[in-house]
Amino acid sequence: MDFAARHEAAQRLMEQEGIDVMLVAPNELNRVDTVFHLTGYRGVGETLAVLRRGEKPILIVTPEWEAERAQARAPQWTVRATNDLPQVVMTLFASGLPQGRTATVNLGRLPISIGKRLGEFVGADARKFEGKLEKALMPKTADEIEHARRATAIGEKAFERLLEVAHVGMPECDLAVELKLYMEELGSDDNFFLLTASPHNRAVQPSSGRKLEKGDIILAEMTPTYRGQLAQICRTAVVGPPSNLLADKYALVVRAMEAGIRTIRPGIKMSEVANAIDAVLSAEGYAEYCRPPHIRRRGHGLGHGSNAPGDVAPENEVVLQEDMVFVVHPNQYLPETGYLLCGEPVRVTGTGVEQLSKRTARLAVVPA
Amino acid sequence: MRVTQPAVLVGNYDWSEAQLPKAEYEARIKSVLEKLAGSGVAGLVVYGNKVDNAALAYLTNFTPKIESGIALVAKDGKVRIHGAGSPQMMVNAKRLTWVEDVRPLRDLAKNIGEWAEEAAPGPLGVWATEAMPTDLMPRLQAGLGERKLVDLNATLDPLLREKSPSAQRLVRGACVMLGAASTSLRAAFRAGATAREAAVAAEKSASEKGAQDVRALVSLSKGGTPTAIDYPQSGKLDPLLAYIAVRHAGYWAEGSLTLASAPGATLARTEEALKAMLTKVKAGATTAEIKQAAQEKLQGLEIHPAAAMPVNGIGLSLVEREADPQGVTRLEEGRIYTLRAGVRKPESDNALLSAMIEAKAGQAEILWSSLA
Numbered sequence: 001m002d003f004a005a006r007h008e009a010a011q012r013l014m015e016q017e018g019i020d021v022m023l024v025a026p027n028e029l030n031r032v033d034t035v036f037h038l039t040g041y042r043g044v045g046e047t048l049a050v051l052r053r054g055e056k057p058i059l060i061v062t063p064e065w066e067a068e069r070a071q072a073r074a075p076q077w078t079v080r081a082t083n084d085l086p087q088v089v090m091t092l093f094a095s096g097l098p099q100g101r102t103a104t105v106n107l108g109r110l111p112i113s114i115g116k117r118l119g120e121f122v123g124a125d126a127r128k129f130e131g132k133l134e135k136a137l138m139p140k141t142a143d144e145i146e147h148a149r150r151a152t153a154i155g156e157k158a159f160e161r162l163l164e165v166a167h168v169g170m171p172e173c174d175l176a177v178e179l180k181l182y183m184e185e186l187g188s189d190d191n192f193f194l195l196t197a198s199p200h201n202r203a204v205q206p207s208s209g210r211k212l213e214k215g216d217i218i219l220a221e222m223t224p225t226y227r228g229q230l231a232q233i234c235r236t237a238v239v240g241p242p243s244n245l246l247a248d249k250y251a252l253v254v255r256a257m258e259a260g261i262r263t264i265r266p267g268i269k270m271s272e273v274a275n276a277i278d279a280v281l282s283a284e285g286y287a288e289y290c291r292p293p294h295i296r297r298r299g300h301g302l303g304h305g306s307n308a309p310g311d312v313a314p315e316n317e318v319v320l321q322e323d324m325v326f327v328v329h330p331n332q333y334l335p336e337t338g339y340l341l342c343g344e345p346v347r348v349t350g351t352g353v354e355q356l357s358k359r360t361a362r363l364a365v366v367p368a
Numbered sequence: 369m370r371v372t373q374p375a376v377l378v379g380n381y382d383w384s385e386a387q388l389p390k391a392e393y394e395a396r397i398k399s400v401l402e403k404l405a406g407s408g409v410a411g412l413v414v415y416g417n418k419v420d421n422a423a424l425a426y427l428t429n430f431t432p433k434i435e436s437g438i439a440l441v442a443k444d445g446k447v448r449i450h451g452a453g454s455p456q457m458m459v460n461a462k463r464l465t466w467v468e469d470v471r472p473l474r475d476l477a478k479n480i481g482e483w484a485e486e487a488a489p490g491p492l493g494v495w496a497t498e499a500m501p502t503d504l505m506p507r508l509q510a511g512l513g514e515r516k517l518v519d520l521n522a523t524l525d526p527l528l529r530e531k532s533p534s535a536q537r538l539v540r541g542a543c544v545m546l547g548a549a550s551t552s553l554r555a556a557f558r559a560g561a562t563a564r565e566a567a568v569a570a571e572k573s574a575s576e577k578g579a580q581d582v583r584a585l586v587s588l589s590k591g592g593t594p595t596a597i598d599y600p601q602s603g604k605l606d607p608l609l610a611y612i613a614v615r616h617a618g619y620w621a622e623g624s625l626t627l628a629s630a631p632g633a634t635l636a637r638t639e640e641a642l643k644a645m646l647t648k649v650k651a652g653a654t655t656a657e658i659k660q661a662a663q664e665k666l667q668g669l670e671i672h673p674a675a676a677m678p679v680n681g682i683g684l685s686l687v688e689r690e691a692d693p694q695g696v697t698r699l700e701e702g703r704i705y706t707l708r709a710g711v712r713k714p715e716s717d718n719a720l721l722s723a724m725i726e727a728k729a730g731q732a733e734i735l736w737s738s739l740a
Binding site for chain 1: 369370371372373374375376377378379380382384417418419420433434435436453454455456457459460461463464497498499500501502503505568571572575585588589592593595596597598599600601672673674676
């Protein structure tokens, strides 16, 4: 699938559902940009994709000065750059939107300053198509898969850099910022990057000013984008020599992850991946740590375009298909060691699975 | 200006007594409560997210590094915060604020509803609603049943625009970091760096100076409007237009630059326009007269759309919300502003320049300027 095919898939959905107009907004706070998924353009301001059955689609971007990049990234779309997004929609549909034949995606996620006016114009009878559109556009493009590979490589290099530059006394944030900028140098344009450290972590979190200490366990969830496509690797490093206990428990978590990855092939349910991970950990006596509040999921889809196929979780009944891309991360809390991170991004192949990372997580050591 | 919004805020947003003492926040809470007196509200809900968090940062320093957060302010001044993340993630969330009561935000409507049960009867005030996702307000209202929500943006936003001596000090700090970033950007440009490399050099420089956040936008084509760097490669562009936003302890500084190895007449006239604007700025000056000063120097040229708003307040937001929907009408003493001049031409000979100033009686202090 490419962007043209994605637009065609959206058009087919509209035809099947009897929809003439579909208005699509991003869900930026949840790191899902459906406009980017449709067009290849990720905005600096609010954006709206306007799909009309059988007509050339329109991409509305804000502010007015964003026209150049929008047109460069979405050459198949008519771009309208404006400081007043609702007004452009009202002008486009001056005689009103077709009643009962209009669908919306994520309009409620726009900030009130824009969404309220737009919502009043659209009216309450518009149909909400969040799930339907995501399903129709689910397959990754060949470019997106390649971008996920490139993003993964950037993440792996950044972890190598972490092991070079992290040291006792360095604030978590300084380490995180240095690595984020390094990933930018390597070509990343955004990053869902969590990095924390403690002798006994309860979770991975956004970084703080806490300084690294000997005996800390550094958790790094590195999620760089490459041309908008996120890929994630999850890694753990200990400051100073690890105890045998920590090394053993980390090996267990990696073993659980590998069991999950080995199950992946087209036709199985996502829940089976999660269950395979849980089985390894449960067999070692950690069954109660395989559910909330300790863990909710064993991985997830990778945006920004779309989080499909969703979480690697026991309740996710999505059937895996070729070219689905997601991360498998046990990211397990164990009472003896605290939270440990390991995770690899994968692609479902025609017969099995391709791990996008070159090296599987191993407990790393930062000299102290 | 608008900037790219990262998936997560990575820099150091921890609250520091040395940077902004708790006493300052307590005074801010007191100011808010005074404004609320007589309004009949039983408490205040303050919303913020990783994109727009000025009101939340103003009262608590809490800046959501992911997703959203709220502060719940009782009439007695007691504050509770709910931040995104699991209970286990509150360890680092607590470092973001002086407020001791920090809890996970699981269901915003439910969190507010439970808190409201402990509050006195009557409506609840809400601040910073403009940043909220549109579908949130109806959910909040539904969760509160009979208790009404009252939008208090107009009442409370003026507090964000006032700059205490501490706030002014922090903006000055941000301007120093902006200066370092712009120097690095210029050096990279002179050394033949690509647009992307120059932007990263600017971001690194500000970070090394201690900025908690920095966002650089650069041209996509020769003389193009600064925009997000969303491609891994970019060319060496000359002229190069750039925009840098730097945040320090919550407070932003921003600057627009035009770099050219052979500066043309357009850039020279834009410089003249910005200089003319700077001669007019002082407390009490109107935006109309500042704009007029620029227009006299730019007659016959098209104003760049990124400079369509020649003056905006800046502080905990890059563009502060004003009482007038058209924006700043008259400069107020003690406030910090960005002045912006720019020209767009059909060819690549475009220019964007800016300055940051503090408005004072009889004059203005220039805190940063892109004029060489």
